[in-house]
Amino acid sequence: MAQTRTPLMDERAVRRALSRMAREIVERAAGTGRLVLMGIHRRGDEIAALLGEEIRKAEGTPPPIGSLDITLYRDDLAVIGPRPVVGESRLPAGGIDGQVVVIVDDVLYTGRTIRAALDELMDWGRPTRIYLCVLVDRGSAARELPIQPDSVGRTVELSHGKRVDVLVPELDGQLAVEIVGIEPPVEDT
Amino acid sequence: MSRLVSDLGKDLVGLEPLSANQIRTVLDTAEPFKEISERPIKKVPVLRGKTIVNLFFEPSTRTRVSFEFAEKRLSADTVNVTAAGSSVVKGETLVDTARNMEAMRIDMVVMRHIASGAARFLAERIPSNVINAGDGWHEHPTQGLLDLLTIRDHKGRIEGTRVCIVGDILHSRVARSNIYGLLKLGAEVGVCGPPTLLPVGIQELGVQVFRRVEEAIEWADVLNVLRLQLERMQSGFVPSLREYNRFYGVSSARLERAREDLLILHPGPINRGVEMDSDVADGPRSVILNQVTNGVAVRMAVLYLLAGGTPETAESAKHAAES
Secondary structure (H helix, E strand, C coil): CCEEEEEEECHHHHHHHHHHHHHHHHHHCCCCCCEEEEEECCHHHHHHHHHHHHHHHHHCCCCCEEEECCHHHCCCCCCCCCCCCCCCCECCCCCCCCCEEEEEEEEECCCHHHHHHHHHHHHHCCCCEEEEEEEEECCHHHCCCCCCCCEEEEECCCCCCEEEEEECHHHHCCCEEEEEEECCCCCCC | CCCCCCCCCCCECCCCCCCHHHHHHHHHHHHHHHHHCCCCCCCCHHHCCCEEEEEECCCCCHHHHHHHHHHHHCCCEEEEEECCCCHHHHCCCHHHHHHHHHHCCCCEEEEEECCCCHHHHHHCCCCCEEEEEEECCCECHHHHHHHHHHHHHHHCCCCCCEEEEECCCCCCHHHHHHHHHHHHCCCEEEEECCHHHCCCCHHHHCCEEECCHHHHHHHCCEEEECCCCCHHHHCCCCCCHHHHHHHHCECHHHHCCCCCCCEEECCCCCCECCCECHHHHCCCCECHHHHHHHHHHHHHHHHHHHHHCCHHHHHHHHHHHHC
8 A cells, every 4th residue: 555645844934933833832831930841652752842942032931841641541451452661751850749730742634542641640649730732733623532632833634544654863864754554456347 | 654563372381492682672661560559550551351360379579579560560450360369279180270260251360289290281281371370490580581671771781791690590490591592692600509409411501510608709790699498408419508609608708709790680589688688688789679679560561472372373372272
């Protein structure tokens, strides 16, 4: 099966979006005093690090950053058969009790990952407020749960067969967003 | 997201049937589980709704409690059955006990049994996942795995590490699981103990035999000191506990010839002053309590991996249920 890759955002577009999102987050949290970023493993981690850097540039101090691996909170473990690899979750220094927590992920689609992340956060403590920040939102029509983002880089409506890939320097050697379409094999006539 | 297949199969009977990769999968999976026990709320919902029976036909505190913590921290429902006070004393067979449990719709059995091979025997007869928590002199795989994890934590690797198991090798399921696991992961393995407590032909497994504990201590990067069971004296394998301590006891004086970074493990419970002196057990080289902590993480990893199953074993489990 052939894959088609269409660029959605290049590096400059991603950086512009991140810098705007950083300002939005700081404004909503009324400063960086109690602000904590929690990236969702794996690419959400990378986006959280970039976002933290933007916040440091604008405000002078970087927010504490933690990491969530939601594997053990997935709602489909019973049906997917063999176990997926579990990653490590990491609480930021100072914890999340009484903090303003921003969940950061690369792509928001069905909302199930965020449901799992919320459950995991609640097992760790009691934040005063949780926001959701994603680089790409696939639109509310794609959602399977009543979950909406507070800050979004780009919204794009796509059919189910399409996938959004966020490429990050740490893992992919570049910063960009691409739409991946899987085309059905062409019949030989 | 990449999804590696955990191919442990349906049961964990021992480390002998596992491949090096399967053992590594368990150790790698145990890493993230360590963190869960450090949380204020030590619970994740991954085994929610699963029922696990801990079937202990032999007394055990550490292993049973460790399994129970692992199960509860993964949100499973657990029931403990011990031989004393159960239908076993009324003459029920092992398979009948297990089948009755299954009739109440369970998902997993963790079993400690006095007979070698009991875990495999049960695993072949019931569709539930069976985890061996020690069967006779055969294997104690989760103990072997937690020892491997503890060595890897402290030495950074297992390959090339020299590990000597000291004590009663003959009657020890811990020794056997350690030997299989260590050799598969590329460690050099030695054993040391009184000739009466060394199995004949143990060299054929690929281990080196040390007659004197002093030589073993000089050779090793890691000492895994086994408990000398008091019954062994009564059955004449060693003349007396004092004599055992004089010839094989790990003491500070003997450790003067050891490497600076020698690591000391013990599966517990310790007989202080017999196989190991108190100042060694509590000394800087001892990682005995780290082993206990790792035990919970390793058992969580095993439960997690087995509960996932593989398509093939799910199929064969169905067959077993029908036949």
